[in-house]
Amino acid sequence: MKYAVLGDIHANLEALEAVLADAERRGAEQYVSTGDIVGYNANPAECMDRLREIGAPAVQGNHDHYASDTESPDFFNPIARKAILWTRHQLDAGHRQRLAALPMTLRIADFTIVHSSLFEPEKWGYIFDTGDAAASLLLQQTPLCFFGHTHSPAAFRMKEGRVEFMPYETLRLEAGWKYLINPGSVGQPRDRNPLAAYALYDDRQRTVSLHRVEYDMAATQAKILKSGLPEADAVRLSFGH
Numbered sequence: 011m012k013y014a015v016l017g018d019i020h021a022n023l024e025a026l027e028a029v030l031a032d033a034e035r036r037g038a039e040q041y042v043s044t045g046d047i048v049g050y051n052a053n054p055a056e057c058m059d060r061l062r063e064i065g066a067p068a069v070q071g072n073h074d075h076y077a078s079d080t081e082s083p084d085f086f087n088p089i090a091r092k093a094i095l096w097t098r099h100q101l102d103a104g105h106r107q108r109l110a111a112l113p114m115t116l117r118i119a120d121f122t123i124v125h126s127s128l129f130e131p132e133k134w135g136y137i138f139d140t141g142d143a144a145a146s147l148l149l150q151q152t153p154l155c156f157f158g159h160t161h162s163p164a165a166f167r168m169k170e171g172r173v174e175f176m177p178y179e180t181l182r183l184e185a186g187w188k189y190l191i192n193p194g195s196v197g198q199p200r201d202r203n204p205l206a207a208y209a210l211y212d213d214r215q216r217t218v219s220l221h222r223v224e225y226d227m228a229a230t231q232a233k234i235l236k237s238g239l240p241e242a243d244a245v246r247l248s249f250g251h
């Protein structure tokens with residue numbers, strides 16, 4: 011089975027459609043989301059509906075959580091907070107209920123997905139380095155786990171207590187190691203590359219490959235500006251940060 015792993019879509023419909031088309035061309039048979047379907051960009055409901063159309067399981071991200079609830083997002087930075095409050099008003103009760111019902115972690119076949127970390131996922135901790143990764147890998151019950159939240163592609167692996175960081179384009183999974191992999195962000199990359207990012211996991215070949223995709227960024231930016239979302243959300247897309 012070939013799985014397309016979609017991280018941090020963040021309501022960017024143009025990027026999502028481009029990624030889905032690319033993944034289909036590459037033979038993807040199933041789609042999964044590591045959360046933060048909504049936030050920052052202007053098409054939260056449409057992105058949720060699109061994932062539902064293709065039957066993509068998803069876990070809850072921090073933007074999904076706060077957009078679905080009335081809990082105060084005051085600890086977010088001002089740009090993220092404004093986007094969350096705006097998103098709440100774009101979603102109907104059904105969309106908010108669907109976001110609220112998303113699990114924090116989910117096992118699919120031989121791998122797990124989580125938005126932040128398997129270590130206290132409800133606290134939305136970031137995995138940036140081997141120390142962060144170790145806390146999650148120690149709790150990982152499957153050979154492979156995909157996570158999101160940082161918006162940057164990265165791979166970590168652990169064997170006999172040793173954790174390694176691995177930049178990757180194509181990674182072959184070796185027996186005896188546990189892997190923790192970030193597919194990057196579909197809708198708001200932050201690794202200085204503005205192209206939409208996603209990963210393909212081939213469970214027959216035991217490989218994970220990273221893919222970057224061009225999309226109609228100008229259309230996404232125009233929607234952001236027209237909607238009244240912060241201008242910074244449009245500008246940052248051009249620079250991938």
